[in-house]
Amino acid sequence: MKSLPITIDSVRKAYGSYVALDDVSLDIQAGEFLTLLGPSGSGKTTLLMALAGFVRPDSGKLLLGDRDITRLAPNKRDIGIVFQNYALFPHMNVLANVEYPLVLRKTPKAEARQRALDTLARVKLDGLSERNIAALSGGQRQRVALARAIVFEPRVMLMDEPLSALDKNLRETMQYEIRRLHDDLGITTIYVTHDQREALIMSDRVAVMNSGRIQQIDTPQQIYDRPSTRFVAEFMGEANIVAPGSVRRIDGADASRETLMIRAESFHLDAKLVGRDGVALEGTLRAKAFRGENWLLTLALDGGREVLVCIPAALAGGCAELATGQRVTAYAPAAKVHTIPGAVA
Amino acid sequence: MTVLADPALAADARRERRFFLSLSLPALFIVGLAAILPIAWIIRQSFLTTGGEYTVGNYEKVLSSGLTWSALVTTLELSLGTLAICILLGTPLALALASARPRVANLLMAFVMLPLWTSILVRTYGWLVLLRREGLINAALTGSGLTAEPLPLVYNFTGTLIGMVHYMLPLFLLPVYAAMRDIDANLVRASASMGATLGQTIRTVILPLSAGGIVSGSLIVFIYTIGFFITPAVLGGGKVNPLSIRIERTLSTFQDWGSASVLGILLLVLMALIGVMFLAARRLLARNKFGAAHA
Numbered sequence: 001m002k003s004l005p006i007t008i009d010s011v012r013k014a015y016g017s018y019v020a021l022d023d024v025s026l027d028i029q030a031g032e033f034l035t036l037l038g039p040s041g042s043g044k045t046t047l048l049m050a051l052a053g054f055v056r057p058d059s060g061k062l063l064l065g066d067r068d069i070t071r072l073a074p075n076k077r078d079i080g081i082v083f084q085n086y087a088l089f090p091h092m093n094v095l096a097n098v099e100y101p102l103v104l105r106k107t108p109k110a111e112a113r114q115r116a117l118d119t120l121a122r123v124k125l126d127g128l129s130e131r132n133i134a135a136l137s138g139g140q141r142q143r144v145a146l147a148r149a150i151v152f153e154p155r156v157m158l159m160d161e162p163l164s165a166l167d168k169n170l171r172e173t174m175q176y177e178i179r180r181l182h183d184d185l186g187i188t189t190i191y192v193t194h195d196q197r198e199a200l201i202m203s204d205r206v207a208v209m210n211s212g213r214i215q216q217i218d219t220p221q222q223i224y225d226r227p228s229t230r231f232v233a234e235f236m237g238e239a240n241i242v243a244p245g246s247v248r249r250i251d252g253a254d255a256s257r258e259t260l261m262i263r264a265e266s267f268h269l270d271a272k273l274v275g276r277d278g279v280a281l282e283g284t285l286r287a288k289a290f291r292g293e294n295w296l297l298t299l300a301l302d303g304g305r306e307v308l309v310c311i312p313a314a315l316a317g318g319c320a321e322l323a324t325g326q327r328v329t330a331y332a333p334a335a336k337v338h339t340i341p342g343a344v345a
Numbered sequence: 346m347t348v349l350a351d352p353a354l355a356a357d358a359r360r361e362r363r364f365f366l367s368l369s370l371p372a373l374f375i376v377g378l379a380a381i382l383p384i385a386w387i388i389r390q391s392f393l394t395t396g397g398e399y400t401v402g403n404y405e406k407v408l409s410s411g412l413t414w415s416a417l418v419t420t421l422e423l424s425l426g427t428l429a430i431c432i433l434l435g436t437p438l439a440l441a442l443a444s445a446r447p448r449v450a451n452l453l454m455a456f457v458m459l460p461l462w463t464s465i466l467v468r469t470y471g472w473l474v475l476l477r478r479e480g481l482i483n484a485a486l487t488g489s490g491l492t493a494e495p496l497p498l499v500y501n502f503t504g505t506l507i508g509m510v511h512y513m514l515p516l517f518l519l520p521v522y523a524a525m526r527d528i529d530a531n532l533v534r535a536s537a538s539m540g541a542t543l544g545q546t547i548r549t550v551i552l553p554l555s556a557g558g559i560v561s562g563s564l565i566v567f568i569y570t571i572g573f574f575i576t577p578a579v580l581g582g583g584k585v586n587p588l589s590i591r592i593e594r595t596l597s598t599f600q601d602w603g604s605a606s607v608l609g610i611l612l613l614v615l616m617a618l619i620g621v622m623f624l625a626a627r628r629l630l631a632r633n634k635f636g637a638a639h640a
Contacts, residue, residue, distance in 0.1 A: 074538055080539075085529065
């Protein structure tokens with residue numbers, strides 16, 4: 001199966017005065033797993049539906065390989081889609097659902113059946129082919145939806161929050177399985193989610209969206225460690241945005257005059273764990289919470305701003321004894337202190 | 346059922362059940378008074394001579410009369426004809442309504458429902474004005490030269506059918522529209538994404554999933570049309586004589602309560618047969634729901 005690159009060229013879509021997509025441009029490489037990440041209303045699903053052909057852009061171009069699909073009907077795009085609520089046909093059994101795209105393509109009956117059964121085996125649903133959709137669990141429905149989206153060997157796959165209805169454990173299993181399936185098939189995949197952990201775990205690259213725009217597109221590590229905007233920094237996890245002047249360098253050198261981003265888990269309570277070029281932050285302990293794998297401390301800096309400090313339980317000797325109201329100094333290594341370009345705290 | 350060990354709690358549960366059952370008493374009373382009793386009375390009448398003696402002669406007379414059977418055929422022709430036209434006109438209309446934007450759909454629905462708010466007598470005479478020889482439609486047809494002669498649109502089977510379809514279409518539409526509107530829009534999208542044309546999606550997804558609504562709508566059409574009286578009486582011009590009109594004539598012309606009762610029972614049996622057929626159809630649909638549908 002040959003997968004194709006996707007080009008999204010300044011696509012715009014407005015509903016009245018509400019701009020859902022604000023000149024979005026994006027290049028997705030052939031075989032890449034790209035996640036559109038953002039809060040609800042950020043435009044990520046609109047962009048996906050524009051690619052699928054269900055939302056007509058006001059302007060801009062969509063290319064599949066070098067073919068312009070902007071005006072192509074959805075049923076001619078040859079794109080596999082997994083919908084948020086699975087969208088399985090309730091009046092057909094599992095096998096009929098998976099055979100459906102092949103039957104539409106006039107695949108000979110025996111071949112369609114064999115390919116559907118093979119695909120069901122690939123998503124670990126062998127033996128359930130005659131089941132009714134109503135008799136399947138959420139996870140099994142998810143797998144049927146996956147099988148149905150790949151059985152006709154589309155060259156691009158779109159997934160719209162496919163795991164949001166599953167419980168946490170199942171979600172994690174499916175994250176790995178979807179990624180493995182992608183690696184086996186090498187199919188260009190665009191995945192939509194609002195779960196930042198899911199985006200980090202699954203993707204080659206993540207495009208963070210907010211109010212109809214792509215804020216940053218990068219590898220998961222870069223997005224997490226080097227966010228380019230304050231929005232990305234805060235959306236990606238427990239980020240502390242620190243105003244210039246509220247931190248000091250351990251070695252006494254001039255602290256940065258820019259706005260800094262330090263992740264909660266980058267802190268240590270022991271200065272020795274941080275190099276000489278690290279930074280120190282001092283504040284009053286407001287609250288502490290034991291979260292199993294770590295402690296979460298809330299420090300109030302002297303300016304009143306609060307900073308979250310996350311200390312792994314294994315390194316948290318002394319955290320249990322800390323009392324609220326106590327002065328606490330937290331240290332972060334220089335490598336984990338990130339300057340947000342142009343941001344004002 | 347749950348077993349309540351505590352007698353006080355069990356008594357509460359009983360009281361609650363009794364209360365909810367008692368809510369159906371007024372309805373039961375009215376149904377008994379307005380339906381069961383008259384039917385019992387009609388059955389009794391059908392076995393009595395005009396003198397009040399017991400007889401099966403009414404049945405012999407009615408069932409051996411050619412008029413009865415031609416009335417039965419006319420009844421079925423009108424019902425099936427109305428149903429066929431309702432399915433042909435109503436299903437695409439329901440599909441259009443279900444896929445329209447909510448605001449447009451509500452507006453269109455108001456137009457569809459408008460006839461329901463008008464008295465059937467008014468509507469029927471309205472059709473008379475439109476359809477008769479000197480009526481609006483024929484005036485337009487002959488005036489524009491489309492036809493040389495006025496078309497026989499009323500006082501016949503065609504006119505009766507037009508009036509009946511006009512009455513039944515909204516009632517057929519409602520359950521079909523409700524069924525289609527309940528279909529998840531993503532199912533239609535999913536079907537398209539896998540390569541289905543609109544026609545294929547309608548055939549393999551929309552129609553199978555709204556079949557229940559179509560069966561319900563058809564049942565409503567049948568139940569209503571099988572006893573239709575005013576429309577054939579006004580628009581049929583004496584040439585369209587279904588069972589309902591035969592009953593009326595038997596009573597008003599011959600004061601023959603016995604024969605009229607037999608005809609009434611015939612109508613009742615017909616309705617029961619059709620009801621059973623529709624229930625069977627719905628059962629079959631439910632059973633076949635999960636079979637593989639092929640494009």
